[in-house]
Structures are given as structure tokens and as C-alpha cells.
Amino acid sequence: MISSAEVVIDSDPCFGACDIPVHLFGISDVIIQIGHTRMPSIGAIPKMYFANILVDIDPVYVVRQALPMLRGTVGLVTTAQHIHHISSIVSFLEGEGINAIYSRGDMRLDSPAQLLGCDYSAGLDIEDRVDMFLYVGDGDFHPIGLAVLSERPLVCANPMNGTVRKIDSLRDVIMKQRLVAIERAMQAKTFGVLVSSKLGQRRRTVAEKLLASIKAAGRSAALIQTNIVTPELIGSYGFDAFASTVCPRVAIDDYARYPKPILTPVEAEIAIGARPFSDFRFDQILAEQ
Numbered sequence: 001m002i003s004s005a006e007v008v009i010d011s012d013p014c015f016g017a018c019d020i021p022v023h024l025f026g027i028s029d030v031i032i033q034i035g036h037t038r039m040p041s042i043g044a045i046p047k048m049y050f051a052n053i054l055v056d057i058d059p060v061y062v063v064r065q066a067l068p069m070l071r072g073t074v075g076l077v078t079t080a081q082h083i084h085h086i087s088s089i090v091s092f093l094e095g096e097g098i099n100a101i102y103s104r105g106d107m108r109l110d111s112p113a114q115l116l117g118c119d120y121s122a123g124l125d126i127e128d129r130v131d132m133f134l135y136v137g138d139g140d141f142h143p144i145g146l147a148v149l150s151e152r153p154l155v156c157a158n159p160m161n162g163t164v165r166k167i168d169s170l171r172d173v174i175m176k177q178r179l180v181a182i183e184r185a186m187q188a189k190t191f192g193v194l195v196s197s198k199l200g201q202r203r204r205t206v207a208e209k210l211l212a213s214i215k216a217a218g219r220s221a222a223l224i225q226t227n228i229v230t231p232e233l234i235g236s237y238g239f240d241a242f243a244s245t246v247c248p249r250v251a252i253d254d255y256a257r258y259p260k261p262i263l264t265p266v267e268a269e270i271a272i273g274a275r276p277f278s279d280f281r282f283d284q285i286l287a288e289q
């Protein structure tokens with residue numbers, strides 16, 4: 001037990017459970033990451049702890065408002081902040097005569113039914129068994145990938161502000177943005193292939209395969225290892241376009257910040273003609289990659 005301790009606030013950005021602060025190893029006795037759950041696929045990290053922040057609002061009141069929009073078997077998904085309410089949501093829906101199920105998902109997830117902005121396995125694993133999805137949580141960041149990846153309708157019930165809505169129109173906006181990014185990169189002769197040095201974002205094998213595909217398509221390319229992607233970094237290299245194997249949301253959410261097109265691995269393959277557009281997929285980092 002620690003009776004007294006000097007607390008140091010790490011001022012570097014921390015984007016998620018993938019983002020292990022290795023720069024603190026050896027200079028801190030204990031590292032506490034606040035607001036995220038652990039990522040089991042990374043493995044145990046000595047002296048590192050995750051302090052999730054649970055939202056203490058019972059979401060049943062907003063799930064009740066969503067009832068008129070629910071039909072058939074409902075797949076439940078949520079974020080780490082509401083994960084402790086999943087069983088009470090299931091009980092409530094069953095009491096209303098609605099069959100609700102959820103999945104363990106893969107080993108990047110700490111809890112069943114959990115979504116990450118890069119991992120939709122908790123929803124996609126049960127896609128064939130449900131008629132629609134109900135996301136309980138706030139914002140678009142977590143559910144948007146499931147809305148793009150799945151044909152099933154997705155209703156969002158937000159316990160924080162009491163709203164219930166579909167996000168189908170946002171799916172169309174994202175698809176148009178990605179199409180524009182792919183078209184901008186089609187004429188690129190040179191690609192920088194971004195590889196993350198963050199433990200939970202590192203996709204070196206994907207990056208090396210992409211590098212080989214780009215070269216095989218007659219373009220030139222080089223790997224760029226980086227911890228954080230910024231507009232300054234992207235602007236400082238002379239490549240025409242970038243293929244990103246780091247956090248998928250760098251390319252998808254921040255595309256307007258960058259002076260050059262940044263594509264996810266699947267999008268880069270489409271841009272160089274190695275994959276048809278009909279094979280488009282919202283990028284994920286799954287446990288087996």
C-alpha cells in the first residue's frame with residue numbers, strides 16, 4: 001500500500017486504451033490511465049492500472065423512449081462508461097417483450113457489448129442473429145463505424161441528454177467523404193505508409209503488405225514510423241498521399257485537417273486499383289491483426 005506518493009500529470013495526449021505511455025516506464029512506480037478500460041490483447045503491463053469512469057445515470061429511461069423504434073431481436077452495444085448497465089437494459093427490454101442480446105467481441109475489448117472507435121466486433125459478431133442494433137451511449141464516435149459496417153438499422157439512445165435517434169444520414173456523409181479522399185489519392189505517384197509506435201495501434205504486418213502492394217502497383221512508397229500524426233508531420237513530407245495503419249479514426253475523422261489525402265489500408269488498396277470499391281470496409285483494428 002502506498003501511504004504517500006508524488007503525483008505527476010502526464011501532459012502528452014492519451015487517445016485510448018491502445019495508447020500505453022511507455023515513456024513513463026522506468027520513471028514511475030505506478031501508472032494510472034483514467035477514463036479507459038484495459039485492452040486485454042496487449043497483455044499485462046506491470047504497474048499499470050486503468051481507472052474507468054462509469055456514468056451513474058440509469059439509461060433505462062432513455063431506452064424506454066426508444067421502444068417505438070425497436071423491432072425483432074435487438075443487438076446491444078455501448079461504451080465503457082455505460083457497460084455496468086447492460087444487464088439491467090436486457091432485463092428491461094425482456095420485460096417489454098423484446099429479445100435483446102450482446103456479444104463478447106474480440107480481445108481488444110475489456111467487456112462484452114463494448115465498442116471502441118476501431119473495434120466493432122461486439123456488434124458484428126451477432127449481426128446475423130439480430131434485426132437491428134441499439135447503441136446506448138453518447139456521441140457519434142463509437143457507433144458510426146457499426147452504422148457503416150452493418151446493413152442493420154442502428155438506433156442511438158443517449159442517457160446523457162435523453163435523445164433517441166438514427167444515424168443513417170451520417171453514414172452517407174462518411175461514405176461521401178471517404179470516396180472523395182480515395183479519388184484524390186488515385187493519381188498519387190508517391191505514398192507515405194504510416195505505422196504507429198503506440199502498442200495498441202501498431203500494425204506493422206498490415207503496413208508492410210500495403211507497402212508491397214503500392215510498389216507492385218507501380219507507385220513509390222516508404223514506411224513512416226510515428227507516435228502521433230499531425231498536419232505538420234503530414235505537410236513536412238513530400239509524398240502525394242498517405243496510407244495509414246495507425247488509429248483508423250485519424251484518416252476518417254480528421255481528414256479535413258491534413259494537407260494531403262490520408263487513406264485507411266483498404267481505401268489505399270482501392271486507390272491504387274488493387275481492390276474494387278465494392279469491397280470498401282470501414283477500417284478496424286481487430287485482436288488478430
Ligand code: SF4
Binds near residue numbers: 201
Ligand atoms: S486505435 Fe483509435 S479508436 Fe482504437 S482505442 Fe486507440 S484511439 Fe481509440
